[in-house]
Amino acid sequence: GDSVTQMEGPVTLSEEAFLTINCTYTATGYPSLFWYVQYPGEGLQLLLKATKADDKGSNKGFEATYRKETTSFHLEKGSVQVSDSAVYFCALKDNNDMRFGAGTRLTVKP
Amino acid sequence: NAGVTQTPKFQVLKTGQSMTLQCAQDMNHEYMSWYRQDPGMGLRLIHYSVGAGITDQGEVPNGYNVSRSTTEDFPLRLLSAAPSQTSVYFCASSPGLDLQETQYFGPGTRLLVL
Numbered sequence: 001g002d003s004v005t006q007m008e009g010p011v012t013l014s015e016e017a018f019l020t021i022n023c024t025y026t027a028t029g030y031p032s033l034f035w036y037v038q039y040p041g042e043g044l045q046l047l048l049k050a051t052k053a054d055d056k057g058s059n060k061g062f063e064a065t066y067r068k069e070t071t072s073f074h075l076e077k078g079s080v081q082v083s084d085s086a087v088y089f090c091a092l093k094d095n096n097d098m099r100f101g102a103g104t105r106l107t108v109k110p
Numbered sequence: 111n112a113g114v115t116q117t118p119k120f121q122v123l124k125t126g127q128s129m130t131l132q133c134a135q136d137m138n139h140e141y142m143s144w145y146r147q148d149p150g151m152g153l154r155l156i157h158y159s160v161g162a163g164i165t166d167q168g169e170v171p172n173g174y175n176v177s178r179s180t181t182e183d184f185p186l187r188l189l190s191a192a193p194s195q196t197s198v199y200f201c202a203s204s205p206g207l208d209l210q211e212t213q214y215f216g217p218g219t220r221l222l223v224l
Contacts, residue, residue: 043114044215089152
């Protein structure tokens, strides 16, 4: 079945550092890909999405490009802030089925 | 709009007890779903509904029942709680089935089964 694999955390960075969180997927069809963010005590919020190959999703300085040839959707940000500390989930949606990765906890220190 | 609301926020049950987790949305969304979140496993889909009167099983449906009598409400029932059902439960909704549609999540219900 479809699945998502993302890098294990936790990830700890200093403010203004570059962030990459790796995500790869396995799917039988042509899924849409998502990154969600979960702040402490809250539900998941959509961060960005891409619906077809070579699309780039972006929001709040975060970017991810849908790479069909490498089945990847890596999340990047050029300069992280303390307020970016959260758990990040990569996810795919194929027909009615949505699959999430295990999540990567990011802590940004001032 | 209140978005997606869930009650209760926290619940403690004894093994064998039953309860219903409530979920409601005021966005007139057709698609609603329930997930459980366990450490190191991300979110797993329990049940989903594509409209009033229609429900289907997700990845981990055993031990849970759902119904969808209205567009707004999608309750999740635990008929006989087990410690393995200790988890955080999230309800989500989206406007439709299109792959481009994104989901809106509720704040979650933390359930502890003793």
